[in-house]
Amino acid sequence: MAPTTAPDPSRKPRTVPSVRGTKVRRGDEPLVMVTAYDASSARTVDEAGVDLILVGDSLAMVVLGHEDTLSVTVQEMAHHIAAVARTRPGALVVGDLPWMSYHVSEADTVMNAAELIRAGAQCVKLEGGTKRVPMVEALTDAEIPVMGHLGLTPQSMHAMGGFRVQAKDSAAALALVADAKALEHAGCFAIVLEGVPDAVAKLVTDSVEVPTIGIGAGTHCDGQVLVYHDLLGLEDRRPAKFVRRYADQHRDAVDALSRFAADVRGGAFPGPEETYHLSEDQAEALSLYGS
Numbered sequence: 001m002a003p004t005t006a007p008d009p010s011r012k013p014r015t016v017p018s019v020r021g022t023k024v025r026r027g028d029e030p031l032v033m034v035t036a037y038d039a040s041s042a043r044t045v046d047e048a049g050v051d052l053i054l055v056g057d058s059l060a061m062v063v064l065g066h067e068d069t070l071s072v073t074v075q076e077m078a079h080h081i082a083a084v085a086r087t088r089p090g091a092l093v094v095g096d097l098p099w100m101s102y103h104v105s106e107a108d109t110v111m112n113a114a115e116l117i118r119a120g121a122q123c124v125k126l127e128g129g130t131k132r133v134p135m136v137e138a139l140t141d142a143e144i145p146v147m148g149h150l151g152l153t154p155q156s157m158h159a160m161g162g163f164r165v166q167a168k169d170s171a172a173a174l175a176l177v178a179d180a181k182a183l184e185h186a187g188c189f190a191i192v193l194e195g196v197p198d199a200v201a202k203l204v205t206d207s208v209e210v211p212t213i214g215i216g217a218g219t220h221c222d223g224q225v226l227v228y229h230d231l232l233g234l235e236d237r238r239p240a241k242f243v244r245r246y247a248d249q250h251r252d253a254v255d256a257l258s259r260f261a262a263d264v265r266g267g268a269f270p271g272p273e274e275t276y277h278l279s280e281d282q283a284e285a286l287s288l289y290g291s
C-alpha cells in the first residue's frame with residue numbers, strides 16, 4: 001500500500017543535539033513526544049509533527065497484551081523499532097531499553113543498546129537514577145545517546161508496590177533532583193519525568209540544563225509525552241488520570257467493524273464498485289463455455 005502521508009518538506013529532522021538544547025525557560029517551545037510501535041502509527045505521529053517518537057516498552061502492554069512492561073525482550077523491541085525507523089520519520093526515534101537489558105553489566109548494556117540502534121533507533125531510554133550512572137557513561141562512551149526516565153518507573157513496579165505517584169515528600173523530591181543531576185552529569189540528553197507532583201517536576205526541571213519531558217508530571221516540564229493508544233482512545237480500558245483522550249478510535253473501530261460484518265452477512269458487501277468486472281466481450285465468451 002502506498003504511504004498515506006506527505007512529510008512536510010520544510011521540516012528539519014530532529015536530532016539529539018537539537019533536543020538537548022531545548023529548554024522552555026530559555027524561550028523554546030515545549031517538546032512533543034508520542035509513542036509508536038509500527039509503520040502506520042509512526043507515519044501518523046510524524047505527519048502530526050511530533051518532535052520525538054518513543055518506541056516504548058509500553059509495547060508490551062498496548063500491543064503484545066502483557067499485564068506489565070517486564071515481559072518484552074530486546075529482540076521484540078528491535079523488531080518494532082525497525083518498523084518505525086523504516087518510515088524514515090523527521091522525528092527523533094527513541095528506543096526503550098527493556099527491563100533487565102541494562103541491569104547486569106556495562107558490556108551487556110552497550111550490546112543490547114547497539115541492537116536497538118542497529119534496528120534504527122537514534123538514541124535509547126532507560127529507567128532509574130544515580131545507580132544507572134555507570135550504564136549511562138558506558139553508553140555515551142560508545143556514542144549512544146541516552147534519555148533518562150525518573151519518578152514512576154514502570155519497570156520497578158514490584159519494588160514500588162504498583163504504579164504509584166512518586167516523590168510525594170520533600171526528602172524523596174530532593175533525591176529525585178539528585179538523580180536528575182546525576183543523569184545529566186553522566187551524559188543524558190533529556191529526562192522523562194513520570195508520575196510526580198507538578199511542584200517536584202518544576203524543581204527538577206529548574207535544576208537541570210537538559211530538557212525534562214513529563215507524563216503525569218504537570219505543566220512545568222520542557223515537553224510532554226503520551227502513549228499513542230491512550231491519546232487516541234484505541235483501548236476502552238480506564239485511562240490514568242494524566243491521560244487526555246483526543247479521540248475515541250476504539251468506539252469508531254468497533255462501530256466500523258460491526259457495520260462491515262452486517263454488510264457481509266446481509267450481502268451488501270462487496271458491491272459493484274468494489275468488484276472487478278470482465279469486459280463485455282470476455283464475459284460473453286466465457287458465458288459460451290458455460291452453456
Ligand code: KIV
Pocket residue numbers: 035054055056057058059096192194215225227
Ligand atoms: O514505554 C513508554 O511508553 C514510556 C512512556 C510512558 C514514557 O516509557
